[in-house]
Amino acid sequence: MNKSLRQKQKFEHLYKKPEQHDQALQTVHNFSNTNISQDAINILQKGFNFAITPKRIPVENIITNVEIALTTVEQPIADEIRLDIANILKKARPPAQNVTKKELNALKELKNNNDVLILPADKGNATVIVNNNDYHQKMITLLNSSEYKTSNTDPTTYLEKKTISLIKSTSLSDKVKQELIPREKSSRIPKIYGLPKIHKENWPLRPIVSAFNSPTHKLARYLAKELQPICVSASSYIKNSLDFLTFQWSR
Incomplete structure (x- = not known):
C-alpha cells in the first residue's frame, strides 16, 4: 500500500455520515464510575499538549x-547575555x-482522585477517564499473556554492556559511536x-513500551532518523524483523 492510497483511505474515513461525526469529534470519554463536571470536561478537551x-x-x-547554556560561551x-536576561526579567x-x-x-x-486515571486514547487525539482498578487489571491481564515472560534478574546492566560492545565493533566514526x-x-x-482503544468495545489497552534512557534508547533514535527518509516506500507496517530485512527499500 503506497503513501497516496493511505492518505485517500484516511480522507474517506474522515468523510463520515453526519450521525457518525458526533462520536468522532468527542474528545473526552469517561469510562469510570466517577461523575465528571462540565468544568472538568472543558479543560480536558484542551488536550494533553495544553499548558x-x-x-x-x-x-x-x-x-x-x-547559566548552563553559558558554560561554553x-x-x-x-x-552581556546575563545583563540582557536580567533586564528582560x-x-x-x-x-x-x-x-x-x-x-x-x-x-x-481529578488530580487528587486516586480512583481514576486520565489517559490519552490510542487513536483520535482524545482524553480518556478510567477507573484505576480497571486499568491495572487490564495491564495485569496483558502481562500474563503468552507475549511476555517473567525474568528473575534485571537485564539492564547486561544490555548496557552488550549495546556498548556492539556499537564499538561497528565501522561508524568515533564521534557517532560516542553519541x-x-x-x-x-x-x-x-x-x-x-x-485505551476507545473505538473498540470495553476499551482494551494497546501496550506501549517506553525505552527512554534505556540501554538502546540513543541507538533507536539514531536508527529512526536514518530510516525516516526511506519509510515513504514501505507499506503501513512492517510485519517482523525478517520482513524488515527482505523489504525492497527505495530511496
Missing part, C-alpha cells in the same frame, strides 16, 4: 538554564490566565503502559 499559564515568572529556572559575551509579567478558576479547581479534584553509547550504569529498565 496552563503560570501565576509567576519562573525566574530561578530561567537563570539556571541560562566566552566571558565578555556571557556577561525585571520587565517581565505573567501572561493572562488561560483557564477559569472553576476549571482549575475541577482539574485539581550512541549509553552512559555506563546510568540506564534504566524500559517501562510499559497502556493506551
Whole structure:
C-alpha cells in the first residue's frame, strides 16, 4: 500500500455520515464510575499538549538554564547575555490566565482522585477517564499473556554492556559511536503502559513500551532518523524483523 492510497483511505474515513461525526469529534470519554463536571470536561478537551499559564515568572529556572547554556560561551559575551536576561526579567509579567478558576479547581479534584486515571486514547487525539482498578487489571491481564515472560534478574546492566560492545565493533566514526553509547550504569529498565482503544468495545489497552534512557534508547533514535527518509516506500507496517530485512527499500 503506497503513501497516496493511505492518505485517500484516511480522507474517506474522515468523510463520515453526519450521525457518525458526533462520536468522532468527542474528545473526552469517561469510562469510570466517577461523575465528571462540565468544568472538568472543558479543560480536558484542551488536550494533553495544553499548558496552563503560570501565576509567576519562573525566574530561578530561567537563570539556571541560562547559566548552563553559558558554560561554553566566552566571558565578555556571557556577561552581556546575563545583563540582557536580567533586564528582560525585571520587565517581565505573567501572561493572562488561560483557564477559569472553576476549571482549575475541577482539574485539581481529578488530580487528587486516586480512583481514576486520565489517559490519552490510542487513536483520535482524545482524553480518556478510567477507573484505576480497571486499568491495572487490564495491564495485569496483558502481562500474563503468552507475549511476555517473567525474568528473575534485571537485564539492564547486561544490555548496557552488550549495546556498548556492539556499537564499538561497528565501522561508524568515533564521534557517532560516542553519541550512541549509553552512559555506563546510568540506564534504566524500559517501562510499559497502556493506551485505551476507545473505538473498540470495553476499551482494551494497546501496550506501549517506553525505552527512554534505556540501554538502546540513543541507538533507536539514531536508527529512526536514518530510516525516516526511506519509510515513504514501505507499506503501513512492517510485519517482523525478517520482513524488515527482505523489504525492497527505495530511496
